[in-house]
Every structure is written in C-alpha cells, then in structure tokens.
Amino acid sequence: MTQKLKYERPFIKKMNMGLMNKFGTQSESEAVRDIDGVAVKALVNEFGSPLFVLSERQIRRNYRAAVRAFKTRYPKVQFAWSYKTNYLNAVCSIFHQEGSWAEVVSGFEYRKTLSNGVPGHHIIFNGPQKSTEELLLAIQNNSLIHIDHFDELYALIPLCQEHGSKPRVAIRVNMDTGIYPLWDRFGFNYENGQAWSAITKIINSGTMQLVGLHCHIGTFVLSASAYGVAAAKMSALALQCNAVLTTPIEYLDLGGGFPSTNTLKGAYLPGVDTVPSVDDFAEAITTTLLDAGFKQDELPLLILESGRVLIDDAGYLLGSVIANKRLADGRRAVVADFGVNTLFTSLWYDHKISPAQDVSPHTDTVTLYGPLCMNIDMIRESVNLPALQPGDNLVVHKVGAYNMTQWMQFISLRPAIVLIDEEHRPHLIRKAETLEYMEAPEVLPEYLREAKEAT
Amino acid sequence: MKLKANIATSDNGFIFNPATGDSYTSNSIAAFILALMKAGKTDAEIKLEILQAYDVDQSTLERDWEDWVLQLKDANLLEAK
Numbered sequence: 270m271t272q273k274l275k276y277e278r279p280f281i282k283k284m285n286m287g288l289m290n291k292f293g294t295q296s297e298s299e300a301v302r303d304i305d306g307v308a309v310k311a312l313v314n315e316f317g318s319p320l321f322v323l324s325e326r327q328i329r330r331n332y333r334a335a336v337r338a339f340k341t342r343y344p345k346v347q348f349a350w351s352y353k354t355n356y357l358n359a360v361c362s363i364f365h366q367e368g369s370w371a372e373v374v375s376g377f378e379y380r381k382t383l384s385n386g387v388p389g390h391h392i393i394f395n396g397p398q399k400s401t402e403e404l405l406l407a408i409q410n411n412s413l414i415h416i417d418h419f420d421e422l423y424a425l426i427p428l429c430q431e432h433g434s435k436p437r438v439a440i441r442v443n444m445d446t447g448i449y450p451l452w453d454r455f456g457f458n459y460e461n462g463q464a465w466s467a468i469t470k471i472i473n474s475g476t477m478q479l480v481g482l483h484c485h486i487g488t489f490v491l492s493a494s495a496y497g498v499a500a501a502k503m504s505a506l507a508l509q510c511n512a513v514l515t516t517p518i519e520y521l522d523l524g525g526g527f528p529s530t531n532t533l534k535g536a537y538l539p540g541v542d543t544v545p546s547v548d549d550f551a552e553a554i555t556t557t558l559l560d561a562g563f564k565q566d567e568l569p570l571l572i573l574e575s576g577r578v579l580i581d582d583a584g585y586l587l588g589s590v591i592a593n594k595r596l597a598d599g600r601r602a603v604v605a606d607f608g609v610n611t612l613f614t615s616l617w618y619d620h621k622i623s624p625a626q627d628v629s630p631h632t633d634t635v636t637l638y639g640p641l642c643m644n645i646d647m648i649r650e651s652v653n654l655p656a657l658q659p660g661d662n663l664v665v666h667k668v669g670a671y672n673m674t675q676w677m678q679f680i681s682l683r684p685a686i687v688l689i690d691e692e693h694r695p696h697l698i699r700k701a702e703t704l705e706y707m708e709a710p711e712v713l714p715e716y717l718r719e720a721k722e723a724t
Numbered sequence: 725m726k727l728k729a730n731i732a733t734s735d736n737g738f739i740f741n742p743a744t745g746d747s748y749t750s751n752s753i754a755a756f757i758l759a760l761m762k763a764g765k766t767d768a769e770i771k772l773e774i775l776q777a778y779d780v781d782q783s784t785l786e787r788d789w790e791d792w793v794l795q796l797k798d799a800n801l802l803e804a805k
C-alpha cells in the first residue's frame with residue numbers, strides 16, 4: 270500500500286498585498302519540538318498538559334551573563350534573587366547555588382528563604398508590610414531590613430529598644446528618573462527631602478545601623494539612562510550621609526526592573542529587537558557610580574534584585590489544542606487547554622507561541638483562547654499559526670517570570686512544573702494540583718455535613 | 725457546491741477572484757480540493773478522494789469540511805445555489 274499523505278485541515282488565506290514584508294508570516298510558526306533536548310510530546314505524555322517547563326541551563330546562563338556584565342565593570346557586585354518572580358524551591362536553590370542572596374517582600378517569602386538555607390545576613394526584607402513578629406525574626410537573623418514608610422520606621426524604633434539590638438537597615442527611596450509611571454508609593458521620596466528626613470531620623474534614634482539605600486524604579490524598564498539617573502541620585506544621598514552624618518553607606522541596592530525580551534502588548538516591534546541588554550544597564554549604572562565621587566576604597570557594594578530578566582526566557586508553557594472554531598465574523602479561533610489563570614503574563618505580553626509538531630508552512634491569523642468560560646480568557650488576540658488539530662501541542666515562550674507565582678487557581682487546577690537539568694533530565698519540581706489538595710484547607714460546618722449525610 | 729466560474733486557481737494553491745481583486749493562498753490539501761472542484765467533482769467524490777489520498781478518518785474530515793465550506797462562502801468564491 271502506498272503511504273498516505275499527512276492530513277491537515279484545508280484552509281485558504283487572503284493575501285494582503287499592501288502589507289507583504291520580507292519576513293513573511295513564518296517567524297512564529299516554526300515548530301519547536303523539544304525543550305533542552307527533551308521532546309515536548311514526551312514531557313506532555315509523562316507530566317500532563319498544560320505543563321510549565323524550566324531550563325536549568327538557561328537560568329544559570331542568564332545569571333552568569335548578568336553577573337559578568339556588572340563584575341567586569343564594577344568591583345563589588347551582589348545579586349539577590351527576587352523571590353516573588355519565581356519562588357519554587359528548586360529555582361531559588363539554583364540561584365543561591367550560583368551565589369545569589371535573597372530578596373523578599375513578605376513573611377511567607379522570608380520563611381521560604383530560611384528553609385532554602387539562605388544565611389540571615391544575605392536576606393533583604395523589602396515591602397510595605399512586615400508584621401512585628403516578622404521584623405523581630407529579621408532582627409534576630411541579622412537580615413537587611415528595608416524600611417518602606419515612616420510608620421514602619423516608628424514601629425521599629427521601640428522594637429529595637431526593647432530587644433537591645435541594632436539591626437542593619439536601609440530605606441527604600443523613590444525618585445524621578447524620567448520614566449513613567451513614577452513609583453512613588455513605595456519608600457521615601459528623594460526630591461522632596463523625605464528620604465533625607467527618614468535617614469536623619471534613623472541615625473538620630475541611635476537604635477539602628479543605616480547600612481544601605483535601596484530603590485526599585487519600576488519593572489520592564491526600557492530605558493538604561495533611567496538607571497543612570499537613579500544611580501546618580503542614590504550616590505548623592507550616600508555621599509551626603511557620609512559628609513553630613515558621618516555615616517558611610519555600605520551598599521546601594523538598585524532593585525530590579527530590567528526587561529526580558531518578551532513583547533509588550535501593543536508594542537510595534539518585537540521585544541527581542543527593542544529592549545536594552547543587561548550590558549546597557551550595567552554600563553549606565555556602573556559608570557555613574559564610578560564617577561560619583563566615592564573614594565576608590567569607599568565604593569559601595571552594588572546590589573541588584575533582578576527578577577524577570579534572569580528567568581523569563583528559561584520558562585515554557587506546554588499546552589494542547591482543544592478545538593478549532595470559526596467566529597461569527599469569519600475569523601478563526603483556536604481554544605487551548607491553558608487560560609489566563611495559568612498564564613498570568615498573557616495580560617502584559619504578546620507571548621510567542623509555536624506549534625510543537627511538523628506543520629505546513631501555511632499559516633493563518635487566529636485568536637488563541639483559553640478554556641475558561643470567561644470572555645477575558647484570551648491568550649493572543651491575533652497570532653499566526655499553522656492549521657492545528659485537537660490534541661496538537663503548543664509551546665508558549667518566555668513564561669519563567671511571575672507566572673508560577675501569580676497564577677490563579679480558578680475553574681481548573683494548576684498544572685505541574687518540570688525542571689530540565691543540565692544533563693537534559695526532566696525533574697518534577699511541583700506536582701499538578703489535585704482536588705484533595707484544593708479542598709484540604711476547607712472546612713464544612715458540622716450542620717451542613719449532617720444535612721449532606723442525611724440526603 | 726461549485727466554485728464561481730471566473731475564479732482562477734493554480735496548482736500551487738493560489739486563488740484569484742477577478743470580480744473583487746482579492747487573492748488567496750491555500751495549503752496543499754486546499755489546493756487539491758480546489759482542483760477537484762474545478763474539475764466538476766461533487767462533494768462526495770472529493771471527500772472520497774481525500775480519504776483515499778490522506779491519512780484522515782471520516783469524522784475528522786466531515787468536521788473540517790463544514791469549516792471549509794464556510795471559508796469559501798466567506799471569501800465569496802462559491803456559486804450562489
């Protein structure tokens with residue numbers, strides 16, 4: 270018998286004469302059959318669909334490249350892994366093994382760092398909400414407490430007095446760096462003198478050691494020069510501390526905010542072509558610090574709390590096609606088994622999506638929906654994909670940052686997460702949630718249970 | 725189901741509607757079907773040929789066929805009944 274031809278749904282596509290471009294429409298439609306040498310099909314068969322996959326190799330590569338970008342330009346550099354970006358213990362362990370400290374913004378994250386074995390003095394405790402017990406825990410562990418507001422400052426003073434310890438603290442500073450929006454809801458403002466006022470209150474209280482200054486000017490910041498401005502203002506504040514209050518500042522923490530190469534929704538050009546590199550940011554920050562007027566032996570330690578840029582492109586979401594549809598106006602739609610609840614960042618990004626199996630070079634512009642019974646559940650409003658069959662697999666790219674922490678349990682259960690190690694071996698690092706897991710914290714009142722049993 | 729008489733198709737799946745000036749590309753199976761339609765085959769005959777030539781089962785084909793007809797209607801390529 271002769272071999273039959275591979276079947277594909279028949280389709281025609283209107284040619285748009287005015288908009289032909291030399292790249293055609295194939296850029297997104299090339300098949301991605303494996304992740305780090307492991308077949309997508311095999312991963313989905315073993316661990317289910319949808320499935321998050323992380324590449325250990327890419328995480329380490331990103332981290333080392335970022336460290337190199339700064340250390341080749343400035344003598345004292347320390348990264349602190351921003352837990353909220355992805356706080357899976359396996360991920361944190363990789364960063365800590367590479368030498369990263371931890372940056373946390375809640376008591377929950379703080380305790381995670383302890384169980385991940387991070388020494389107390391390598392934990393940076395940020396954020397506007399720190400309970401009294403959490404502050405005490407941080408004081409006992411000699412962690413770096415970054416004060417966010419005056420109320421926190423005034424709560425800390427008596428706490429330190431009661432416990433007779435002088436914790437190492439910094440203040441978070443917000444400032445105008447020329448970018449919009451100005452994140453002035455966190456920390457103390459530089460321009461209006463609030464930051465300086467907080468600094469003098471800390472020093473005058475005699476209850477704490479002011480060792481650092483912190484800022485985090487935004488996230489997915491596309492301007493390297495904004496970091497130059499931030500570094501200049503932070504340096505000026507540090508030099509003023511030394512000159513006026515004889516308090517040398519040990520470190521300047523410039524926060525996170527470097528963009529990954531994802532494409533922001535509504536952006537005209539793809540992220541890969543437009544975002545500045547870590548080297549660009551490193552250059553802007555370090556040249557400013559080196560020229561700011563610090564004595565050579567008094568250069569502060571430079572801390573960075575980068576999140577997304579270190580992990581976004583190490584994460585993939587594998588999924589499956591559930592159905593093809595044609596909408597009332599003739600447009601095509603594909604329904605996938607992952608929705609905005611799983612892929613939270615689809616609200617910000619036009620994620621690149623590839624088919625995972627051989628396809629014809631013909632593509633169609635489709636809308637990609639998730640499986641939720643909700644109108645908002647749209648992953649891509651318009652994406653070029655080849656004809657797909659139910660059961661075909663899709664690969665969503667650059668999903669390593671914020672999804673595995675901001676995902677929502679809604680309508681369906683959250684999927685498993687797999688880490689592919691440097692020897693191409695997949696490891697389950699978070700099991701798919703189960704009904705039992707979801708219901709474990711629930712309590713059915715006695716009278717309702719009785720009613721249920723009676724029926 | 726018949727293509728409008730003035731619709732031009734090529735072997736590699738290029739379609740041109742001189743009435744509207746619109747042109748379309750198609751994947752290879754669509755080109756295969758269009759050629760059979762041009763040759764005057766009925767829907768049933770075309771489906772049979774697809775089942776013989778392609779690795780597909782009847783129910784998948786039926787499902788996609790409905791969509792195929794919609795696409796041709798949307799593109800204004802079909803003869804009014």
Ligand SMILES: Cc1ncc(COP(=O)(O)O)c(C=O)c1O
Nearest residue numbers: 351485488525526574575576577
């Ligand atoms: C204080 C602080 N540091 C670091 C980060 C990490 O930011 P990014 O992922 O943009 O690098 C954040 C996230 O918003 C943050 O709030």
